[in-house]
Amino acid sequence: MQLLFDIVIPVFILMVLGWGCRRSGLLEETSASALNRYVYYIAVPALMFTSTASVDIQSVLQWHFIAVYTGGSVVAVVVAFLGWRRLQLTAPLDWTVVALNSAWANTVYMGVPIFYFMFGERGALPVIIATLTSNLLFILVLALMSELQNSQGSVWGKLKTLLFQALLKNPVMMAPVLGMLVSLSGISLPAIILTPLQMLAPSAAPVALFALGISLCGLKVGAGSFELVWLTLVKLVVHPLATFGLALMFGLEPFWGASAVVLAALPTGAMVYVLAQQYNTRVTLTSATIMVTTLLSLITLAVLLPLMKQWGG
Secondary structure, X not given: OHHHHHHHHHHHHHHHHHHHHHHHOOOOHHHHHHHHHHHHHHHXXXXXXXXXHOOOHHHHOOHHHHHHHHHHHHHHHHHHHOOHHHHOXXXXXXXXXXXXXXXXXXXXXXXXXXXXHHHHXXXXXXXXXXXXXXXXXXXXXXXXXXXXXXXXXXXXXXXXXXXXXXHOOOHHHHHHHHHXXXXXXXXXXXXXXXXXXXXXXXXHHHHHHHHHHHHHOOOOOOOOHHHHHHHHHHHHHHXXXXXXXXXXXXXXXXHHHHHHHHHHXXXXXXXXXXXXXXXXXXXXXXXXXXXXXXXXXXXXXXXXXXXXXXXXX
16 A cells, blocks of 8 residues: 555656646647657666666576566457457558557556656666567567558568667667667766766656656547457456466566566557557557556556565565
8 A cells, every 4th residue: 555655646646747737738739749859868768778788788688577578468469359350450550559559568658667666776677678679579560560451662671661760760779779788898988978867867757757647638538438448458457467477487586577567567658659640540549548548557556566566576
């Protein structure tokens, strides 16, 4: 119960504060965009870079953790597809966007602050690993499904374009990669570079939550009842339960097992909405799923976080 008041409720208070500032007109739409850019391009990359640059590279290559988190995501997708008749899935991209709704967790905007508050600085590592793994996996799937649905252009060309956008043009992906390169090289960064990054890093958690609240203000719940209920159930219940089962099966260390389960229990990531719009597929359903899973995660995380905190230490 104490963790509910120490972490869960404060997390959602910051989100509600952001939502309220946007809703009331205190912050204009341009201000919301600026805050999201600050989080995505500056604060979160600073946190991810400093977290990986100062650790042994072997700490990042947690293969059992990667297998458990990825396996839990695969189970969630398979279960989501069991409702394919009611979901009326047809085209490859249609299947793909539904899969993203059921398994792509909000690791950046919610994972970063929750893990920072729960585990301190070491909490950044599971978030970084999960973000890198899931992004690369889903990018590969998107390229393949896009090729199946649209024969124009080669699958390798599309894959290279998506990988280029995900790595070289995506600071959330590039920052930990650069941090790992610094760690491997053994270079000690001068204080003039490291100190500003260390000053920026703590701002990632609260500003990310505030910015997420602003982003939710523009989303609407307008999807069909079955689709929305089904994907919400898969994301908030099936995904973490499957991950928990795999964590026990693989015998993960408590910290890594608890981290995998909490990451799987996070609501659907806002990036899925961007991709749904880009491919003009299931946009309304995606908007509704992000909104509902985020709101209901207040309940599911309130139950789960104390248990995982006790398990993972």
